[in-house]
Amino acid sequence: EAQYSMGWFYYYGQVVPQDYEEAIEWFRKAVKGNHIEAQYMLGECYYYGRGVPQNYQGALRWCLQAAEQGHPKAQYMVGYSFFYGQGVPQDYGEAVRWMRQAAQQGMASAQYNLGICYYNGLGVPQNYAEAVRWYLRAAEQGLAEAQYTLGLCYYNGHGVSQNYAEAAKWFRKAAEQGNVEAQYSMGWFYYYGQVVPQNYEEAVKWLSKGAEQGNAEAQCMLGVCYYAGRGVLQDYEEAVKWFRLSAEQGDSLAKEALKELGESL
Numbered sequence: 001e002a003q004y005s006m007g008w009f010y011y012y013g014q015v016v017p018q019d020y021e022e023a024i025e026w027f028r029k030a031v032k033g034n035h036i037e038a039q040y041m042l043g044e045c046y047y048y049g050r051g052v053p054q055n056y057q058g059a060l061r062w063c064l065q066a067a068e069q070g071h072p073k074a075q076y077m078v079g080y081s082f083f084y085g086q087g088v089p090q091d092y093g094e095a096v097r098w099m100r101q102a103a104q105q106g107m108a109s110a111q112y113n114l115g116i117c118y119y120n121g122l123g124v125p126q127n128y129a130e131a132v133r134w135y136l137r138a139a140e141q142g143l144a145e146a147q148y149t150l151g152l153c154y155y156n157g158h159g160v161s162q163n164y165a166e167a168a169k170w171f172r173k174a175a176e177q178g179n180v181e182a183q184y185s186m187g188w189f190y191y192y193g194q195v196v197p198q199n200y201e202e203a204v205k206w207l208s209k210g211a212e213q214g215n216a217e218a219q220c221m222l223g224v225c226y227y228a229g230r231g232v233l234q235d236y237e238e239a240v241k242w243f244r245l246s247a248e249q250g251d252s253l254a255k256e257a258l259k260e261l262g263e264s265l
Contacts, residue, residue, distance in 0.1 A: 031062075183215070
């Protein structure tokens, strides 16, 4: 336990200067005593190339040892490796098996990814209702990606009855945490007055947040707001700026707007 603690101190730079190589030395000592957390941390070091050259196979080997003993983060990492074929041939069925074990222990990221598997029929038969069940568990733990995706399910009526108000509720939660897609969605809702009362100022607030994070759709729509003077003072230069940023990412509407304004990329 003390050897693991020393590794943890060096890994995170607590009390001592951060030193991944020194952390690995202590983790290696701890795993000789079958320390599960040290096994997982070694896997993380290999996965991210911290203190050792990046090696997905090495990461999987150590994470698997911890995962087989019930470590939820290790189970998630093993599932993630199978999902993306990192260090092992891609196998969605195995990904689901390990993700489920981590999800059942309450790990939000695993719950969200298990929902993705059910939603898209990867490793399991497609089942929107089951996807929603897992998204909800992750969303209730505050995972922004799950909140946004759950909002999409309510918006489209996938796995649940279509409910725009419920969709907006989850979009807002995700947007407040900085999820860029949710910020764009909230801006869109306020711009068109769908679900919420039409409010151009609120639309601009959310679109600005998404645009500043680089979302092309939010940038284009923010350009529209500046061009039309909706929610902000009319400002053609600012409109062109946002249209251009959006168009540079390939947004066709932004490209068309620049063309109509006689502006080039």
